[in-house]
Amino acid sequence: MFSPDPRTLPTPPTGWSIGSYTAYTEAQRAVDHLAANGFPVEDLTIVGTGPRVVERVTGRLTWGRVLGSAALSGVWFGLLIGVVLGMFTPGGLLGSILAGLLAGVGASTAFAAMGYASLGGKRTFASRTEIVAEQYEVLSEPRSAERGRDLLARLALTSPTY
Numbered sequence: 001m002f003s004p005d006p007r008t009l010p011t012p013p014t015g016w017s018i019g020s021y022t023a024y025t026e027a028q029r030a031v032d033h034l035a036a037n038g039f040p041v042e043d044l045t046i047v048g049t050g051p052r053v054v055e056r057v058t059g060r061l062t063w064g065r066v067l068g069s070a071a072l073s074g075v076w077f078g079l080l081i082g083v084v085l086g087m088f089t090p091g092g093l094l095g096s097i098l099a100g101l102l103a104g105v106g107a108s109t110a111f112a113a114m115g116y117a118s119l120g121g122k123r124t125f126a127s128r129t130e131i132v133a134e135q136y137e138v139l140s141e142p143r144s145a146e147r148g149r150d151l152l153a154r155l156a157l158t159s160p161t162y
Contacts, residue, residue: 013045015139018148024048027136033155039148043141048133057127063116065126070112071105078104 021027027046035041059065082100086093140148 013047013139015043015045015141016145017137018140018145019138019152021136021138022134024133024136027138030138030152030155034148034151037151039151040144043144044148045139047137047139048135049137050134051131052134053129054132055127055129057125059126061116061124061126063113066112066116067109070108074105074108075101076104077108078102080104 019027019030021030024046031041031044031046034044078101079097080100081104082097083093085100086096089096138148138152
């Protein structure tokens, strides 16, 4: 029976909170500050709490954008296939590359057109999805938490407020 190594399994974070931030870059800045001041950073963990799924709209989808993007993807795939085929075809590398390009662009645009047409105008925008946290906690092992809080308090005093 398979028994996983307990050191490689996900475990909940431990430690005491020494700082709380609304943006990951702020938590990262706090850890950088601690590191620059000789703090044992191996005692730290940044924990994002309150995860949210955020969909950022990147633009309008049109037939031109869908087909252009698919054709560009097809060029790279077709080029790869053409070069690989050219290495094993005695006829010549250039002919294989051109055939691969045509096949890649043709297949990619055909599949993209079918996918976009199947939406029936219901999703006319492009987006990317990411998971972000509402808050980021910097945790420290108890042995060094007090020193960490002191260093972060000094950082807060010297930071400009916006």
